[in-house]
Amino acid sequence: MSRLEAAHLYKVFGRRPDAAVERLRQGADREELRADGATAAVIDASFTVDPGQIFVVMGLSGSGKSTLLRMLNGLLEPTAGQVLFDGQDLTALSPRELREVRARKISMVFQHFALFPHRSVLENAAYGLEVQGVPRAEREERAAEALGLTGLAGWEKSWPDELSGGMQQRVGLARALATDADLLLMDESFSALDPLIRRDMQDQLLELQSRLNKTIVFITHDLNEAMRLGDRVAVMRDGRIVQTGSAEDILMTPANDYVAAFTQDVDRSRVLTASAVMDGELRGNEADCGCETAYADTAFADLCGISARVPHAVAVLDKRKQLIGVVPQQRLVGFLADGDEAVRAEVPCDGSGKAATTTGKAVSTDA
Numbered sequence: 274m275s276r277l278e279a280a281h282l283y284k285v286f287g288r289r290p291d292a293a294v295e296r297l298r299q300g301a302d303r304e305e306l307r308a309d310g311a312t313a314a315v316i317d318a319s320f321t322v323d324p325g326q327i328f329v330v331m332g333l334s335g336s337g338k339s340t341l342l343r344m345l346n347g348l349l350e351p352t353a354g355q356v357l358f359d360g361q362d363l364t365a366l367s368p369r370e371l372r373e374v375r376a377r378k379i380s381m382v383f384q385h386f387a388l389f390p391h392r393s394v395l396e397n398a399a400y401g402l403e404v405q406g407v408p409r410a411e412r413e414e415r416a417a418e419a420l421g422l423t424g425l426a427g428w429e430k431s432w433p434d435e436l437s438g439g440m441q442q443r444v445g446l447a448r449a450l451a452t453d454a455d456l457l458l459m460d461e462s463f464s465a466l467d468p469l470i471r472r473d474m475q476d477q478l479l480e481l482q483s484r485l486n487k488t489i490v491f492i493t494h495d496l497n498e499a500m501r502l503g504d505r506v507a508v509m510r511d512g513r514i515v516q517t518g519s520a521e522d523i524l525m526t527p528a529n530d531y532v533a534a535f536t537q538d539v540d541r542s543r544v545l546t547a548s549a550v551m552d553g554e555l556r557g558n559e560a561d562c563g564c565e566t567a568y569a570d571t572a573f574a575d576l577c578g579i580s581a582r583v584p585h586a587v588a589v590l591d592k593r594k595q596l597i598g599v600v601p602q603q604r605l606v607g608f609l610a611d612g613d614e615a616v617r618a619e620v621p622c623d624g625s626g627k628a629a630t631t632t633g634k635a636v637s638t639d640a
C-alpha cells in the first residue's frame with residue numbers, strides 16, 4: 274500500500290469554488306476561471322508516494338506546489354478530492370483527529386527555518402515533541418539525538434542567531450526528525466541557502482534518508498534539486514501535474530515541450546545512469562574480455578571513467594551479471610551534449626564537417 278495518495282485533488286480560491294471545480298472538470302482552464310474571480314491553485318492532482326520514497330513536486334512560482342503540500346497535511350481543505358495517509362482519508366477526519374495525525378505522524382520543514390529566536394537550539398529541536406506533550410527529559414534526549422543526526426552535536430545550548438543559515442536549517446530538520454514522524458513535508462526547505470550549503474544539505478538529506486527511510490514530499494522550484502533528490506518527480510504547471518516519473522524518465526522522455534524546455538539546463542551527468550544511456554539492442558562480446566564493466570545503475574560520471582579506461586564500448590550488466598546493453602563512447606558524448614538518443618556512428622570522417630548518424634543499430638562496437 275502506498276503511504277500517501279492524492280486522488281483528484283482540487284483547490285480553488287475565491288468565488289464559488291465548487292462550481293469552478295465542475296467547470297474545470299468540463300475542460301475550463303485557469304484563465305477562464307480567473308476572469309470570474311476564482312483562482313484554481315491545484316487542478317486534478319493525483320499521485321501516490323510509497324513508503325521510504327522521496328517524492329519531489331517541482332514547478333515555477335505560482336504553479337500550486339505549496340497549496341498542494343498544505344492539502345497533504347490537512348492545513349488546507351481540498352475543494353474536491355481526497356488525501357489518503359496510510360489508507361486513512363484525511364479529508365474525512367474531524368479537526369481534532371486531524372491535529373492528532375499532524376502532531377504525531379507528519380512533520381514540516383519550511384524554507385525560512387521557523388526557529389524561535391529566544392529558545393536554545395535544543396529547545397527548538399524539541400518543539401514538535403513539546404506540542405505532543407512529551408515530558409521534558411525525554412524530549413530533550415530525543416532532540417539531542419536528532420541534532421546529532423544532522424551534525425549539530427555540541428550546539429544544543431546555542432541560540433539560533435549564533436548559527437549560519439545552513440545550520441539553522443539543520444535545526445529545522447532535526448525538529449522534524451525528533452518527532453519520529455513517518456512523513457516529512459519539506460517546502461522549499463533549502464531554497465534560501467547558498468548554492469554550496471544547499472548542495473551540502475541535499476547530500477545530508479540523502480545520507481539521512483538512506484538510514485532513516487522516511488517518506489518525504491519535497492517541494493522545489495529547482496529542477497536540478499528535484500532530479501538529485503527525487504525517487505519520483507512530479508512537474509507542475511498552472512495548477513496541474515503535467516508529468517510524474519523518475520528523474521531519468523523526465524529527462525529522457527519529457528511529456529511535452531514545457532517539460533522539455535525545463536530539462537534543457539539540467540546537468541545530465543548528475544542524473545543519468547548506464548541504463549538510460551546504453552543501447553539495449555547492441556550486444557557484442559564486450560563483457561567477455563575481462564575488461565571493466567558497468568551496471569544498470571552506474572552513474573554517468575563513473576561510466577565516463579570506465580569508458581576512458583576500456584578500449585571498446587562499455588558492457589552494461591544486470592544484477593545477475595548478464596549483458597543488457599553497451600555504451601559506445603560516442604554515445605556518452607552525445608548524451609552530454611544534447612541528450613540525443615541517436616548513436617553517432619564511428620565511421621571515417623568524410624570531410625563534410627557533419628557527423629554521420631545512424632538510427633541506433635548496426636554500429637560497430639568492436640575494439
Ligand SMILES: Nc1ncnc2c1ncn2[C@@H]1O[C@H](COP(=O)(O)OP(=O)(O)OP(=O)(O)O)[C@@H](O)[C@H]1O
Nearest residue numbers: 286312313314332333334335336337338339340341
Ligand atoms: N489563500 C489564497 N487565496 C487566493 N489565492 C491563493 C491563495 N494561496 C495561493 N493562491 C494562488 O494559488 C496559486 C498557486 O499558489 P501556490 O503558492 O500554491 O504556488 P507555488 O507553486 O507554491 O508558488 P511559490 O513557489 O511562489 O510559493 C497562485 O496563483 C496563488 O496566487
